[in-house]
Amino acid sequence: MASDILKIYEEYSEQILFCKYFIAEYLNHNAEMGRCGENILIKELRERFGMLEFISGFIVCDGERSNQCDILVCRKNMYKRCLGGDLYLVDPADCLMVIEVKGNLTLRDINETSRKNQFFTRFSETKHIQLALFAYKTRVAKKTLYSEFGYRYERISKSYSQNREGVNIQIDLFVCLHRETLNSTASRDKQLLFIKDRQEVTKFHLSREFPVFRIFLTYIYSLQEQ
DSSP states (O other): OHHHHHHHHHHHHHHHHHHHHHHHHHHSOGGGHHHHHHHHHHHHHHHHOTTEEEEEEEEEETTEEOOOEEEEEEETTOOOEEEETTEEEEOGGGEEEEEEEEEEEOHHHHHHHHHHGGGGGSOGGGTTSEEEEEEEEEOSOHHHHHHHTTEEEETTTTEEEEOSSOOOOSOSEEEEEOOSSSSTTSOOTTEEEEEEOSSSTTOEEEEOOSOHHHHHHHHHHHHTTO
């Protein structure tokens, strides 16, 4: 019974999170929507996890810096180096995860995020950092979305299965909250979560257990123990 109540709570939390973005999308200029989506998610995560720090900024390693990161999930006792405003310079040892946030995800966004994340594969000091991509909505077709993470559609079984060869993509976790409308009966076909296999790094595990935001939060929660 308790688990059912928690699941219902997380279902409504996910709906509220999506509603905030959906409404903001109509109130803000398109150029501001990226930052708006980040702020909505950062506020939610800060309220959930008191043992982690959620900021925006750059990772600096061996005299080189990463591209600007939408959300850096850091240890609570991190050493803060403020650049001004809400941007920080972060030591790799203090960072546990990088989250790229997209309002209305495109195929180009997936490829561009993977390209930018190559920075974290170049240094031994950054290889522990988990690389996440979070999308409120997506313009990518369902079959194409699955294909990007190593799945193909089987006409006979009318289901998706993993490709044997897998995919080489620099993303460890992908979550999409996509809904066509705010209506509770709206299609959730593209609401999903992919997690990279720790041993076979070209393979992803697919989860469509609703609410997917709950699984995402569980993943974040596990970072507190590192």
